[in-house]
Amino acid sequence: MTAPEGKNIRAIPPAPPRARPALRALAPLLDDRLALACAAFAVFAALACAFAPLLAPFGYDAQNLSLGASAPSAEHPFGTDMLGRDILSRILYGGRGSFAVGMLATFVAAAIGVAYGTVSAMCGGRIDAFMMRVVDIAYSLPFTIFVILLTVAFGRSVWLIFAAIGAVEWLTMARIVRACALDIKNRAYVEAAFALGEGKAGVVLRHILPNAAPAILVCAALTVPSVMLLESFLSFLGLGVQAPLPSWGSLIKDGAEYMEDAPWMLAFPALFFSLTLFSLNRIGEALSRGGGE
DSSP, rough: OOTTTOOOOOOOOOOOOOOHHOOOHHHHHHHHHHHHHHHHHHHHHHHHHHHHHOOOSTTTTTOTTTTTSSSOOSSSOOOOOTTTOOOHHHHHHHHHHHHHHHHHHHHHHHHHHHHHHHHHHOOOHHHHHHHHHHHHHHSSSSSHHHHHHHHHHOOOOOHHHHHHHHHHHHHHHHHHHHHHHHHHHHHHHHHHHHHTTTHHHHHHHIHHHHHHHHHHHHHHHHHHHHHHHHHHHHHTTSSSTTTTTTHHHHHHHHHHTTTTOOOOOHHHHHHHHHHHHHHHHHHHHHHHHHTTO
C-alpha cells in the first residue's frame, strides 16, 4: 500500500503483543513472598469452602440442642453455637456463599463496567460527558437504601444480592476502563489502525481491551474483597443470605449477639473472614504494581 500523494506518513511502531501486558501485571505477584502466601491462603480457603460437603465434619444445619453453645473441643474444633451447630462446618459452608457472591458479582460488575467505560471513551464528546455524569449520579445514591428498596420490591434472594452489588461496583470499573481507553486510543499504533481503515470495534478488540487488561485485572482483584465485605454487611443487617443458609456476615452477626457468653462464635468466623479479606486485598495491591506500569 502506498501513501496518498501530498501526505507524509511517519513510521508507526507496532502495537504491543496482546499477552505481554497481562503477564507483566502478574510479575510483581510472583516477586512478593507475602502476596504469594496470601494467594496460597486464598486458594486454600476457596477450595475448602467449595468442597465443604466433603470436608465439613457436620452439615451446616445439623443441630444438637443438648450441646448448646459448647467451647472448642476435639469433636468441634471451633465450638458450637446456641443450637449446637458446628462452627467450623458453618464457616466452610458460609464461605461458599461469600466467595460465590464475590466472584459472580465481580464478573457482572466487570462486564458492565468494561462495556460502559469503553463505549464512553470511544464515543467521546457529549456522549462521553453524559455517560460520566450518569456514573457520578449513581455514585451519589445511598447503597443501603437502594438495597432495602430492592428487597421490598422483589423479596430477599441471592440473585438480588448479585443485582444490588453489581449495580454499584461497576461504577469504579467503568471509570478505570474509560481512563485507560482514552489513553490507549491516542497512541500511535491505534491512530495508525484508524488511518488504515480499521473500525472502532476492531480497534477495541485488538488494541484497547488487550492493553487495558492489566488495569481491569487489578480492579477486578480489588473488587472481589470489596464485594465480599458488602455481602457480609448486608447479611449483618439481615438483608443478605437468609437462614438456614449461613454466610460469614450472618455468622459474625450471630457471634456478636453472644460475644460475652460464647466468644468463639464471633472469634473464629471473624478471624477467617479477616484473613481472607487481607489476603485478597494483598493480592490486589501486588497486582497493582504491575498493572500501573
